[in-house]
């Protein structure tokens with residue numbers, strides 16, 4: 722079984738990537754195949770709301786990295802989406818990806834139905850919950866099965882980078898517990 726993590730940060734090797742890497746390390750230790758995909762080097766154009774996906778059952782917008790990522794999303798059994806908090810909301814490239822992927826799936830064959838997934842939000846100081854909630858709503862309306870944890874999956878890290886992130890023991894413990902639950906849910910669903 723495969724678990725895909727997507728970091729929406731525009732920063733290579735940033736804090737979001739760090740927390741997602743930790744989540745994937747736990748999934749890998751539980752025997753899952755894992756992949757981390759980062760949007761820092763990708764171009765994702767925003768949804769044009771053209772509604773062509775209703776008729777074509779796919780997004781007809783070409784010329785960016787959307788389709789390669791969407792294919793990976795539809796192939797994965799589990800998806801973890803991580804975003805840095807930008808003015809209390811998710812990062813723009815991630816919103817563009819999730820808008821198009823979500824609408825496409827809903828208008829065609831609901832590719833995400835029954836997959837397991839949840840978000841991770843990372844901020845220096847505030848706005849985690851708005852971002853986490855926005856992403857959680859995306860997972861919910863796309864018919865994912867969402868494992869919980871002992872707190873929300875939020876990481877505290879600022880310009881200190883990995884040093885800050887490593888110091889956020891509570892955040893790392895929460896994400897570790899979430900990963901354990903995700904492994905349990907995936908294993909039970911595919912037994």
Ligand SMILES: Cc1cc2nc3c(=O)[nH]c(=O)nc-3n(C[C@H](O)[C@H](O)[C@H](O)COP(=O)(O)O)c2cc1C
Pocket residue numbers: 730731732734735736737738804805806807808809810843844845846847848877878879880
């Ligand atoms: C445009 C922008 C807006 C930001 N807005 C917030 C914010 O609202 N609250 C906050 O605590 N941190 C904010 N930050 C800081 C980042 O969320 C924080 O440094 C995060 O750890 C960055 O993760 P990354 O390294 O994965 O990009 C902002 C950063 C940028 C670049």
